[in-house]
Amino acid sequence: MKALAVFPGKPNSLHLAELAKPSVSDIPGGRGVLVRVLRVGVDGTDKEINAAEYGAAPAGYDFLVIGHEGFGQVEAVGPAVTELQPGDFVVATVRRPGTTVYDQIGTSDMTTDDVYFERGINLRHGYLTEYYVDDADFIVKIPLGLRHVAVLLEPLTVVEKGIAQAYEIQRRLRVWRPKRAAVMGAGTIGLLAALVLRLRGLDVTVFGQRLAPYRNSNLLEQLGARYVSTRSTSIAQGAIEFGPFDMIFEATGFSPIVFDSMQALGKNGVLMLSSVTGGDRRCEVPSDKINLAFVLGNKVMVGTVNANREYFERGVEDMALAEAEFAGWLQQLLTHPVRGLENYGQLLETLTSAKDAIKVYCEVAPIDDRYSGQEAGAERAASVASAPR
Ligand code: BGC
Numbered sequence: 001m002k003a004l005a006v007f008p009g010k011p012n013s014l015h016l017a018e019l020a021k022p023s024v025s026d027i028p029g030g031r032g033v034l035v036r037v038l039r040v041g042v043d044g045t046d047k048e049i050n051a052a053e054y055g056a057a058p059a060g061y062d063f064l065v066i067g068h069e070g071f072g073q074v075e076a077v078g079p080a081v082t083e084l085q086p087g088d089f090v091v092a093t094v095r096r097p098g099t100t101v102y103d104q105i106g107t108s109d110m111t112t113d114d115v116y117f118e119r120g121i122n123l124r125h126g127y128l129t130e131y132y133v134d135d136a137d138f139i140v141k142i143p144l145g146l147r148h149v150a151v152l153l154e155p156l157t158v159v160e161k162g163i164a165q166a167y168e169i170q171r172r173l174r175v176w177r178p179k180r181a182a183v184m185g186a187g188t189i190g191l192l193a194a195l196v197l198r199l200r201g202l203d204v205t206v207f208g209q210r211l212a213p214y215r216n217s218n219l220l221e222q223l224g225a226r227y228v229s230t231r232s233t234s235i236a237q238g239a240i241e242f243g244p245f246d247m248i249f250e251a252t253g254f255s256p257i258v259f260d261s262m263q264a265l266g267k268n269g270v271l272m273l274s275s276v277t278g279g280d281r282r283c284e285v286p287s288d289k290i291n292l293a294f295v296l297g298n299k300v301m302v303g304t305v306n307a308n309r310e311y312f313e314r315g316v317e318d319m320a321l322a323e324a325e326f327a328g329w330l331q332q333l334l335t336h337p338v339r340g341l342e343n344y345g346q347l348l349e350t351l352t353s354a355k356d357a358i359k360v361y362c363e364v365a366p367i368d369d370r371y372s373g374q375e376a377g378a379e380r381a382a383s384v385a386s387a388p389r
């Protein structure tokens, strides 16, 4: 079968590789799930991997199959899998366990190992291929009605983890009633962060570079969030007008904004950092002022990477809520589909040059739309009812 791979360490090496089709028996304990890939999203991490700034091949290979934002349909399950069945739509998590206690309790996103395993990123093949197999523990079922937007689940989990951790951390306050939130950056992650914060009932201000109106500012308006262009209003000014911010989610990919965010954070507030910044940029900051306000204001800043199963499940719930409250909104993020693995050149080109893209993704195979949700549900119910007991 075909797969999209790079030779880690060699810039611009994206190519079509040939892999043997996996089988459920590759996974021990009868827990294998064979998934036929339907869609895979790509993002800045894939760009960096192709630029050889990031990523490593699995042991025994000189190439790495990329793609960590997967979505597919179950083709077969091992004998010990009871929670999934052929035909189910699914998304697989990205990180796989290392050696620490965090890895052992299902929270490999919190590993303290220096080496980590991420499908499509580091030391494990990804999902830009025709089929993959994995342990059912890492595979999350997608309700039928969310199949057209589920390729957004992995990026959404980054947001879910950050926000869940923020609420967890704020239990330190005994009572925390966040009212105003800011999101730094109006890219895919920024938009998804604004969505989740709006679903939690917060007043949301999103800071972005471009002048409104444009696609992303319009999308934010549909959520009842406020878009502020830093070309006309500084973050400091925005904090005076629309703050104080009880929570800030940083997702610009530009590290100096972290220090502006620290200064825009309100008393008792929490600042979540999610940008992966591979460079070595430096900047000068008013350190006394920032430190003083953090101390006197009991503020918290926390980094957040990846996501474990719990956040994928929460992401599914929020997608369903989003469809109920802002019907059709998520679908609008799927701006740039590219059909077929063999069109990887176009996929890469779109990822690097479509400046107005929100989500670029590869349509590896079409979603089977023969049934509406209800019909498929009814058919399944009938097949369960008639199954031998
Ligand atoms: C992925 C995360 C991953 C991070 C660092 C991001 O692009 O979405 O799952 O943990 O890169 O590798």
Ligand code: ZN
Pocket: 043, 045, 068, 155
């Ligand atoms: Zn990613």
